[in-house]
Amino acid sequence: MTLADVNRRRGSVFVHQSALDLIGNTPMVDVSNLSPNPNVRLVAKLESQNPFGSVKDRIAKSMIEDAEREGRLVPGQRIIEPSSGNTGIALAAIAKMKGYPITILMPTSVSIERRQMLEVFGADIILTPGEEGSNGAVRRATEMAAQHPEWCFLYQYANDANPRAHYETTGPEIYRDCPEITHFVAGLGTSGTLMGTGKYLKEQNPDIKIVAVEPPLGERVEGLRNLDDGYIPPVFEHWNGRELLDRKRVVRPRESLEMTRRLVTECGIFAGISSGASLAGALKVASEIDEGTIVFIVCDGGWKYLSTGAYTDDLDAAEAAAEKIIYF
Ligand SMILES: Cc1ncc(COP(=O)(O)O)c(C=O)c1O
Structure with missing residues (x-):
């Protein structure tokens, strides 16, 4: 039972x-x-x-489960995502629970607690120049995802599972x-x-x-x-x-x-x-x-x-x- x-x-x-x-x-x-x-x-x-x-727990779960269903994310595969905060933290937490390694790209200028939370959940962090803001992290993640087609790039800005999570819940x-x-x-x-x-x-x-x-x-x-x-x-x-x-x-x-x-x-x-x-x-x-x-x-x-x-x-x-x- x-x-x-x-x-x-x-x-x-x-x-x-x-x-x-x-x-x-x-x-x-x-x-x-x-x-x-x-x-x-x-x-x-x-x-x-x-x-x-945060509100991003909803979309992290929805994007990961959607990618799993569609076979874009398979056991052991690395996830990559640019995020200066909440999405990265939620993705890192769920990835840890499910056993996926994860790389989060974030600007140097985010608050220290955000970096610490990502460390708590064992994410690999790549820092991008603070003056480029979140757009800089997005650019670098897009380049890295293109260089590593074997990684799973969830990309919350274009992923339909993001608005869908809010539509459904x-x-x-x-x-x-x-x-x-x-x-x-x-x-x-x-x-x-x-x-x-x-x-x-x-x-x-x-x-x-x-x-x-x-x-x-x-x-x-x-x-x-x-x-x-x-x-x-x-x-x-x-x-x-x-x-x-x-x-x-x-x-x-x-x-x-x-x-x-x-x-x-x-x-x-x-x-x-x-x-x-x-x-x-x-x-x-x-x-x-x-x-x-x-x-x-x-x-x-x-x-x-x-x-x-x-x-x-x-x-x-x-x-x-x-x-x-x-x-x-
Ligand atoms: C703290 C916080 N507030 C608001 C938002 C905006 O929400 P959404 O990405 O759904 O437009 C975000 C996400 O970027 C966020 O992290």
Whole structure:
């Protein structure tokens, strides 16, 4: 008898077979105490509760299992991926569990905790020049993957299993737990979260508005990119991003830090900086509409950003530090 059989017999849903089964079904929390409009409810979806710490657990599992099903990833094969953070950590954790060696390319300028997490999960790390940012790591990984066709290059920016994970899990969970949703707000990195969740929500109710949060051109908010910075992720093109997105809201690094601090001090939610950006975007929408329910994504927890001083340093110093550290 397997553990699953025993659990079924007992009617228990609390003992899981594997940490992989803990991915998804994340909780949602009402944070309307932050709303500038008494007729607008604000709800946070806590992706920080995933077992490897972020929204990227969903796509790491989905991309690996998809590659296994299609025979693009076979036992012992090396995985290679450019990532300055969450995707790399989730892939490294799952690769370790499943016995795949993995190489992650990341810019030198990421926070120390990210490198440490990759070390915890035994990934091989190749550092790329910090001044080239995440685009530099993507370029180098693409070159290496071409030189090593025997490796498995998952490439989250173009992998359909990325938005599909959100279409099949994040979207249905939000609609199940909060069917009164009127607006969905999230940051845009690969665009997988917005494309997959947004498409599912619009199919349930075409009136739900999908709102992307972007940093201003040339400025940095961790985890996020501005679509005008010269790179449009293929996922965004393939999932008809221009049609799917109803609005974009630009959020500055300082606002992201301020809102990340409000989340922890006023709601007890210890989140990463892109979550502050999502909240800032949600607050802008809240002050523009008469009534509604806005769901925004808390992508990850604050643990990996402690060394940056984002929570406790003087705000000017934290803002200056945020300019130097690349997180996406
Ligand atoms: C912390 C954080 N927030 C937001 C995002 C953006 O999510 P997505 O890649 O699904 O657009 C990312 C990913 O790049 C991230 O690491």
